[in-house]
Amino acid sequence: MTLTIVVCVTSVVDGQAPVELERGALAVDEASLPHVLNPADANALEAALALRDCRVGSRVIAVSVGPSFQEVALREAIAQGADEVVRLWDDAFAGSDCLGTARILAAAATKANAHVVVCGEFSLDGSGGLIGAQIAELLALPLVDRVATVGFAADDNDCLLTERRVGGGYRVVERTPLPALITVGAGANVPRYPTLRSRLQARSAPVPCWGIAELGLEPALVGEAGATLEVTALRRPPPDPRGLVDPGSDLPPEERWMMAVSGGVRERQGGLIEGTPDELAAEIVRHLKQHLRVSQSP
Amino acid sequence: MNGEEKAEVWVVIGLKGGEVDDASLELLREARALGDRRGASLAAVALGNANESIVPKLGAHGAQLAYLYDHPDLSGLHPDVCLPLLDTAVRKYAPRIILFPSDRTMRILAATLGARLGVAVASEGTKLDIDGDGHLLVNRPVFGGRLSARVTCRSVPQVATFQAGYGKRAAVPCETQVVRLPVSTIAACRSTIEAEVRDPPSEVDLMSADVIVSGGRGVGGPDGFALLERLAERLGGALAASRAAVDSGWVPAHRQVGLSGKTVAPQLYIACGISGATHHVVGMKDAKSVIAINSDRSAPIFKIADVNILGDVGEVIPRLLDKLENAGRQDAQEAFAVPQGDDS
Numbered sequence: 001m002t003l004t005i006v007v008c009v010t011s012v013v014d015g016q017a018p019v020e021l022e023r024g025a026l027a028v029d030e031a032s033l034p035h036v037l038n039p040a041d042a043n044a045l046e047a048a049l050a051l052r053d054c055r056v057g058s059r060v061i062a063v064s065v066g067p068s069f070q071e072v073a074l075r076e077a078i079a080q081g082a083d084e085v086v087r088l089w090d091d092a093f094a095g096s097d098c099l100g101t102a103r104i105l106a107a108a109a110t111k112a113n114a115h116v117v118v119c120g121e122f123s124l125d126g127s128g129g130l131i132g133a134q135i136a137e138l139l140a141l142p143l144v145d146r147v148a149t150v151g152f153a154a155d156d157n158d159c160l161l162t163e164r165r166v167g168g169g170y171r172v173v174e175r176t177p178l179p180a181l182i183t184v185g186a187g188a189n190v191p192r193y194p195t196l197r198s199r200l201q202a203r204s205a206p207v208p209c210w211g212i213a214e215l216g217l218e219p220a221l222v223g224e225a226g227a228t229l230e231v232t233a234l235r236r237p238p239p240d241p242r243g244l245v246d247p248g249s250d251l252p253p254e255e256r257w258m259m260a261v262s263g264g265v266r267e268r269q270g271g272l273i274e275g276t277p278d279e280l281a282a283e284i285v286r287h288l289k290q291h292l293r294v295s296q297s298p
Numbered sequence: 299m300n301g302e303e304k305a306e307v308w309v310v311i312g313l314k315g316g317e318v319d320d321a322s323l324e325l326l327r328e329a330r331a332l333g334d335r336r337g338a339s340l341a342a343v344a345l346g347n348a349n350e351s352i353v354p355k356l357g358a359h360g361a362q363l364a365y366l367y368d369h370p371d372l373s374g375l376h377p378d379v380c381l382p383l384l385d386t387a388v389r390k391y392a393p394r395i396i397l398f399p400s401d402r403t404m405r406i407l408a409a410t411l412g413a414r415l416g417v418a419v420a421s422e423g424t425k426l427d428i429d430g431d432g433h434l435l436v437n438r439p440v441f442g443g444r445l446s447a448r449v450t451c452r453s454v455p456q457v458a459t460f461q462a463g464y465g466k467r468a469a470v471p472c473e474t475q476v477v478r479l480p481v482s483t484i485a486a487c488r489s490t491i492e493a494e495v496r497d498p499p500s501e502v503d504l505m506s507a508d509v510i511v512s513g514g515r516g517v518g519g520p521d522g523f524a525l526l527e528r529l530a531e532r533l534g535g536a537l538a539a540s541r542a543a544v545d546s547g548w549v550p551a552h553r554q555v556g557l558s559g560k561t562v563a564p565q566l567y568i569a570c571g572i573s574g575a576t577h578h579v580v581g582m583k584d585a586k587s588v589i590a591i592n593s594d595r596s597a598p599i600f601k602i603a604d605v606n607i608l609g610d611v612g613e614v615i616p617r618l619l620d621k622l623e624n625a626g627r628q629d630a631q632e633a634f635a636v637p638q639g640d641d642s
Contacts, residue, residue: 012442013441013442015442019441019444019445021445028441028445097418098418098419098421099412099413099416099417099418099419100418102413124441124442125440125441125442126440128409128419128421128422129405129409129421129422130405130408130409130412130419130421131409132409133377133405133406133409133410133413134409134410134412134413136410137377137381137409137410137413137414138413142378142488142489143377143406143410144489145402145406146402161492162489163495165503165506170494170495170496170497170534171494171495171496171497172491172493172494172495173491173492173493173494173495174489174490174491174492175489175490175491175492176488176489176490177488180488180489227418228417228418228451228452228453229418229420229449229450229451229452229453230449230450230452231447231448231449232435232448232449232450233447233448234440234445234446234447234448235445235446236444236445236446237439237443237445237446251576255576255577258557258576258577258580259576259579259580261580262557262561262580262583265576265579265580265583265602266583266602267601267602268588268601268602268603268604270600270603270604270605270606271606272595272600272606272608273605273606273607273608274608274609275609277609277610277613277614277617278617280591280607280608280609280614280617281614281617281618281620281621282621283605283607284589284591284605284607284614284618285618285621285622287587287589287604287605288533288566
């Protein structure tokens with residue numbers, strides 16, 4: 001069976017670009033800002049392409065919701081190796097909240113008959129980290145989040161085998177039947193480097209657009225009409241005040257500088273424990289038990 | 299069902315090691331302040347090993363009501379398992395506001411609950427407020443934190459997640475009424491866990507490690523580091539080193555912590571034979587707990603450690619390993635290993 005893998009990508013405002021905010025404005029004029037492919041989406045694409053390459057004849061379709069600047073992400077997706085791209089836009093989509101966006105992406109995945117949907121875990125602009133889970137719920141797909149590697153189970157070609165780093169050096173291997181949705185965190189893998197040829201291809205590739213009619217969406221569920229979240233204020237966040245611990249005047253200047261730059265070093269209260277090596281080891285064991293029981297689940 | 303069993307504001311709380319985690323308590327205090335402004339009561343909803351032992355803590359942080367789903371299968375908070383229960387409860391008790399702490403599993407639960415109920419979720423909130431009409435106002439970072447948006451939730455119910463560390467409210471203790479909710483049917487999880495693999499300590503990602511065992515010049519050489527690696531393995535942690543040890547060629551450079559290496563903030567940092575030079579300390583000062591082992595009583599590391607062990611690393615570590623290994627494999631894993639360290 002050949003697979004259709006749909007990757008949801010988005011263009012985000014370049015992290016280096018200054019975001020201008022007019023007084024009283026409730027939105028940023030995004031079209032005037034430089035955009036790049038959302039970092040986690042590059043990793044999501046890589047996971048999708050790796051999966052495609054396991055199965056001859058499979059294809060990767062990158063989709064993105066938004067006005068024309070979303071083509072940045074889609075062209076980058078072509079350069080990386082996506083077989084097809086579709087921009088999802090309609091005037092009726094303007095003002096969508098995250099659930100509205102998830103509904104549009106879910107409709108696109110349905111229209112494309114996706115066997116696997118891949119999403120980046122977070123976008124840099126909205127940063128909700130919700131879209132992937134919501135698409136999974138809307139399409140009733142099993143969700144595997146924060147995947148590090150993905151492939152097919154050796155004994156069952158209709159199952160995905162995913163690995164997730166769960167912290168503390170553990171990886172969990174999960175088996176999930178298709179169709180399924182996976183999310184991939186930024187930095188989970190190394191995205192392939194586009195070739196000059198694919199870059200040139202990407203520049204001139206046509207980017208088709210699906211609107212509300214093609215996607216068969218209810219106008220009341222998307223865009224401003226379907227939104228239940230409304231931005232009612234937008235401002236620069238107040239600076240995060242950080243207490244600076246006195247670096248200590250007996251230190252040489254370069255060390256005081258290091259401490260100040262790192263935000264200060266807090267001194268801790270702990271008496272010196274002396275004794276035989278055996279007693280000392282027992283003391284450490286006591287602390288380990290106390291500490292790990294409080295902060296970790298068994 | 300009487301009317302007292304209902305609450306307008308819900309907080310879904312996380313449990314870690316049988317206790318309510320700090321982020322959930324912080325959110326309870328915030329939610330209580332919200333509820334008080336509306337004259338609404340606050341319920342804590344717990345899924346997992348949620349027995350009565352957690353109730354006093356919920357009361358101390360302001361929960362007037364506690365809904366407990368006590369079943370071990372729920373403790374992973376997997377949406378396949380927990381969402382049907384939450385969905386049923388929301389439809390039955392009709393809360394107006396449902397809040398989640400913002401960590402990985404809770405965020406997914408909030409997102410899927412929102413999608414199932416057809417309401418948008420205001421995620422990653424840094425400030426919660428409520429307006430005169432009872433609409434929830436959530437401040438959240440956008441554009442990579444360069445701007446902060448205040449969003450108004452106009453849905454029923456209103457769902458939001460709240461980031462830990464932004465809560466400012468003091469606790470308002472109260473009596474907690476307990477409602478044990480039945481867990482009659484458990485939905486099957488569609489993905490199954492095949493295996494749990496552990497990376498060797500020298501490959502565990504330093505940035506995500508919960509426990510880091512780190513060594514300096516005082517470790518004495520590669521043999522000493524072999525011991526530290528065994529300790530790290532026993533604790534489910536990662537092996538790291540100070541610049542002195544890396545420069546001596548005992549440990550590869552990518553394990554270096556400090557100004558010219560990595561900056562880490564694990565739950566537990568065990569500094570063995572590290573003097574505590576500033577360029578090392580700035581790389582690990584944000585560790586939650588620090589144990590320092592050093593034979594020099596004037597070592598600066600002792601100023602910034604919680605437990606200061608005056609002794610020789612080469613003598614203390616072998617005995618520590620003996621004690622941990624004597625505790626029995628099974629027992630030791632229960633007491634010390636750190637499976638599934640969940641972050642946010």
